[in-house]
Amino acid sequence: xxxxxxxxxxxxxxxxxxxxxxxxxxxxxxxxxxxxxxxxxxxxxxxxxxxxxxxxxxxxxxxxxxxxxxxxxxxxxxxxxxxxxxxxxxxxxxxxxxxxxxxxxxxxxxxxxxxxxxxxxxxxxxxxxxxxxxxxxxxxxxxxxxx
Numbered sequence: 585x586x587x588x589x590x591x592x593x594x595x596x597x598x599x600x601x602x603x604x605x606x607x608x609x610x611x612x613x614x615x616x617x618x619x620x621x622x623x624x625x626x627x628x629x630x631x632x633x634x635x636x637x638x639x640x641x642x643x644x645x646x647x648x649x650x651x652x653x654x655x656x657x658x659x660x661x662x663x664x665x666x667x668x669x670x671x672x673x674x675x676x677x678x679x680x681x682x683x684x685x686x687x688x689x690x691x692x693x694x695x696x697x698x699x700x701x702x703x704x705x706x707x708x709x710x711x712x713x714x715x716x717x718x719x720x721x722x723x724x725x726x727x728x729x730x731x
Contacts, residue, residue, distance in 0.1 A: 594694045594711040597632050600644065602703040606694030606711065609654055613690065626679040627663060627694075628712050635672035635707030642669040642700035644707075648680060650689040660689065669700070672707060679716070 595606045627648050635642060645666045649659035663680040694711055698704060 589712075589714070592713040594627070594692070594713070596710050597708050598710070599633075599708050600635075600696045600698065601705060601707065603697050604695075605656075606696065608693065609656065610692045610713070611654070611690060612692060623715055625682045625713055626716060627665075627682065628714060629665060629678045629680075630710045631672050631674055631676045631678075631707070632710055633706060633708035634674045635669050635704050637669055637700055637702055637704045639701035640669060642672075642698060642702075642704055643667065644669075644672060644704075645697040645699065646680075646709075646711075647695040647697065649693050649695050651691050652689045654691050656691060656693055659693070659695070662692070669704075682713070 592610065594608050594610065596608075598604075598607050627646075629646055635644065643666060645664065647661055648663035649656060650662045651657065651659045663682065665678055665680050667678065692713075696709075
């Protein structure tokens with residue numbers, strides 16, 4: 585089991601039943617800092633609880649957003665991951681690669697968009713930034729939300 589850095593946790597067992605923003609905004613340091621050089625980094629998404637909707641046609645689109653202010657008033661899209669309800673089963677692990685040396689704004693967060701006939705009635709995810717092998721890791725529950 586690997587260890588996740590609490591400062592890189594975007595969501596910790598966050599319930600997603602309707603469109604919502606991630607629970608944590610990460611401060612990556614100075615605006616446009618270059619990070620991840622030398623090692624490929626990923627946004628990991630671990631399904632903690634199976635997603636369920638009444639119509640069984642739900643989708644979850646996860647957007648990685650970045651901005652130069654913590655309020656995220658004009659976020660830019662930095663990555664996207666789309667999964668169907670059939671793929672959102674407890675224990676499933678997905679990731680989005682961040683290009684090495686990716687120029688990123690100072691603040692990062694996730695935005696979860698629910699699609700389909702209706703909202704989900706159940707479903708939880710955890711998400712963090714880390715190298716490829718950082719799966720099934722324990723999240724520090726004291727991750728700091730700076731928003």
